[in-house]
Amino acid sequence: xxxxxxxxxxxxxxxxxxxxxxxxxxxxxxxxxxxxxxxxxxxxxxxxxxxxxxxxxxxxxxxxxxxxxxxxxxxxxxxxxxxxxxxxxxxxxxxxxxxxxxxxxxxxxxxxxxxxxxxxxxxxxxxxxxxxxxxxxxxxxxxxxxxxxxxxxxxxxxxxxxxxxxxxxxxxxxxxxxxxxxxxxxxxxxxxxxxxxxxxxxxxxxxxxxxxxxxxxxxxxxxxxxxxxxxxxxxxxxxxxxxxxxxxxxxxxxxxxxxxxxxxxxxxxxxxxxxxxxxxxxxxxxxxxxxxxxxxxxxxxxxxxxxxxxxxxxxxxxxxxxxxxxxxxxxxxxxxxxxxxxxxxxxxxxxxxxxxxxxxxxxxxxxxxxxxxxxxxxxxxxxxxxxxxxxxxxxxxxxxxxxxxxxxxxxxxxxxxxxxxxxxxxxxxxxxx
Ligand code: URA
Numbered sequence: 001x002x003x004x005x006x007x008x009x010x011x012x013x014x015x016x017x018x019x020x021x022x023x024x025x026x027x028x029x030x031x032x033x034x035x036x037x038x039x040x041x042x043x044x045x046x047x048x049x050x051x052x053x054x055x056x057x058x059x060x061x062x063x064x065x066x067x068x069x070x071x072x073x074x075x076x077x078x079x080x081x082x083x084x085x086x087x088x089x090x091x092x093x094x095x096x097x098x099x100x101x102x103x104x105x106x107x108x109x110x111x112x113x114x115x116x117x118x119x120x121x122x123x124x125x126x127x128x129x130x131x132x133x134x135x136x137x138x139x140x141x142x143x144x145x146x147x148x149x150x151x152x153x154x155x156x157x158x159x160x161x162x163x164x165x166x167x168x169x170x171x172x173x174x175x176x177x178x179x180x181x182x183x184x185x186x187x188x189x190x191x192x193x194x195x196x197x198x199x200x201x202x203x204x205x206x207x208x209x210x211x212x213x214x215x216x217x218x219x220x221x222x223x224x225x226x227x228x229x230x231x232x233x234x235x236x237x238x239x240x241x242x243x244x245x246x247x248x249x250x251x252x253x254x255x256x257x258x259x260x261x262x263x264x265x266x267x268x269x270x271x272x273x274x275x276x277x278x279x280x281x282x283x284x285x286x287x288x289x290x291x292x293x294x295x296x297x298x299x300x301x302x303x304x305x306x307x308x309x310x311x312x313x314x315x316x317x318x319x320x321x322x323x324x325x326x327x328x329x330x331x332x333x334x335x336x337x338x339x340x341x342x343x344x345x346x347x348x349x350x351x352x353x354x355x356x357x358x359x360x361x362x363x364x365x366x367x368x369x370x371x372x373x374x375x376x377x378x379x380x381x382x383x384x385x386x387x388x389x390x391x392x393x394x395x396x397x398x399x400x401x402x403x404x405x406x407x408x409x410x411x412x413x414x415x416x417x418x419x420x421x422x423x424x425x426x427x428x429x430x431x432x433x
Pocket of ligand 1: 085
């Protein structure tokens with residue numbers, strides 16, 4: 001097979017065979033095809049798309065490029081969740097104890113932050129002692145015994161995605177439905193999940209800016225899941241502003257604790273309960289979504305959810321006292337209030353802008369080598385629809401850095417305040433299954 005002939009075929013809009021797709025992915029991963037040919041191939045996919053069968057084969061070629069996690073030693077239906085990435089997205093921290101509390105095993109493999117979005121593993125590392133790298137043996141043992149464990153992704157999980165994602169990032173080919181769908185689904189399938197709930201974020205802080213785009217991505221991922229015998233549900237959730245009020249690592253742990261104690265913000269509580277409910281239905285604990293939702297709400301009210309989170313921290317070596325005393329989490333040297341210079345209503349918040357500001361304060365990595373400041377972050381005092389008077393604090397910046405000018409400017413630019421009170425938006429736009 002010749003790469004140039006396969007690129008030519010895709011450029012002309014023809015469907016590729018399984019062998020051709022495997023040839024491209026495998027040869028590129030092994031360094032036998034140069035970046036310029038893979039770039040041309042990705043651009044051809046970007047413009048011509050892929051049909052269902054091609055997208056499924058592309059996903060499988062990714063899965064087969066590296067290690068596959070064998071979770072067969074865990075009893076029960078292993079349900080995983082994945083978010084397409086948001087700002088203030090602490091949903092995984094909330095759903096792990098919720099889902100495991102009804103006996104559905106949660107074997108969670110999570111990533112670190114990507115661009116302006118935070119990663120669950122980074123967040124958990126803000127808890128002193130919490131071990132985020134478990135051996136496969138300990139991981140499986142913990143899921144069997146406690147019904148929950150979380151670990152970072154193994155280094156050799158879907159190496160094709162790592163290499164191709166880096167190339168997409170610099171060739172303007174990230175934003176393609178078949179490429180995003182196969183990248184995400186390959187990692188979930190290689191991680192050994194039997195069933196998958198996808199949190200597809202929509203809005204200013206997400207890859208997908210409109211509900212229509214998100215629906216197309218969600219349908220493609222659900223189809224891939226089904227074609228590979230994985231029960232898959234996608235939840236389209238609102239990312240037109242950060243979730244909850246806290247952005248940053250320790251900040252988000254504090255806020256997840258509030259949700260698990262039943263004192264969380266309505267947006268993140270609703271999204272977490274929705275995702276967790278579908279996970280428990282796919283895991284076989286409930287017959288329908290409503291029953292699951294009501295039950296999980298009661299698990300929060302009864303205090304069981306927060307006890308489970310405490311247990312997770314303790315099992316993985318962390319200081320579980322932070323649950324009763326969140327002030328033990330890393331604290332920043334400075335807390336700077338950002339005030340509004342106008343009166344009106346918050347109409348718009350550029351969630352990506354807030355994510356970038358948090359990174360500038362030290363909460364995220366701009367390069368792989370960057371060190372994270374776990375205490376850095378942003379508290380949003382005002383969210384969309386809130387009334388603001390001139391001089392009110394709209395946000396608080398938490399940082400150990402002396403220079404906050406760029407972050408403060410970014411936060412102010414991310415807010416739009418005017419006289420019209422905006423309509424209340426939904427937290428969940430659609431469910432695809
Ligand atoms: N997240 C991924 O893992 N891959 C993509 O392509 C986009 C978001």
